[in-house]
Amino acid sequence: MQGEIFALRREVASLPAKLPEKEILPQVWYVYILECADGTLYTGMTNHLVRRLAAHNAGKGAKYTKTRRPVHLRYSEKLQNQSQALRREAAIKKLSHAQKRAMCENFARKGNAVSPDAAEQGRGRERG
Numbered sequence: 230m231q232g233e234i235f236a237l238r239r240e241v242a243s244l245p246a247k248l249p250e251k252e253i254l255p256q257v258w259y260v261y262i263l264e265c266a267d268g269t270l271y272t273g274m275t276n277h278l279v280r281r282l283a284a285h286n287a288g289k290g291a292k293y294t295k296t297r298r299p300v301h302l303r304y305s306e307k308l309q310n311q312s313q314a315l316r317r318e319a320a321i322k323k324l325s326h327a328q329k330r331a332m333c334e335n336f337a338r339k340g341n342a343v344s345p346d347a348a349e350q351g352r353g354r355e356r357g
Contacts, residue, residue, distance in 0.1 A: 258314035260321060262304035262333055265297035270329050272321045274314040278305060303333040305341075 259278045263271045263285060271294050275281035284290040285300045294300050308314045321329065 256310060258308045258311050260306045260308060260314050260317045261302060262321070262329060263294065263300040264303045264333070265294060265300050267297050269297065270303070270326065270333075271297075271300065272318060272329070274311075274318045276311070278302075304329075304336045 256276055258274060258276050259281075260272070260274045261278060261281075263273070263282075265271060271285075271291065273281070273291065281290065282300070282302055285294045286298055288295045288298060290300075306317065308317060321332075324332070
């Protein structure tokens with residue numbers, strides 16, 4: 230027992246005086262618009278676009294999209310942090326249906342990929 234204690238003390242003593250701070254990876258957030266099977270649009274945000282789209286189509290996303298599957302990604306926008314994504318999502322939700330449709334059409338017309346496979350993949354908590 231005492232030998233284990235001394236071994237543990239030696240191990241602790243060999244650690245640097247100050248451990249390096251945990252590296253914080255930049256978090257990328259997405260605001261997206263989905264077109265539901267019934268033609269309605271759903272706006273949401275996530276930090277992992279591919280996983281979130283799969284969740285929506287599996288019926289495990291938002292309650293709204295659960296009964297309106299399949300859903301298709303029509304617009305996505307990358308933002309630097311969750312706060313910006315929340316503000317952008319709120320702004321998009323205030324737009325009329327016609328304005329959201331125009332956003333989606335302009336996005337597609339500019340040749341932007343709407344496939345979630347083309348999106349960078351983030352990690353962590355999601356919000357739909």
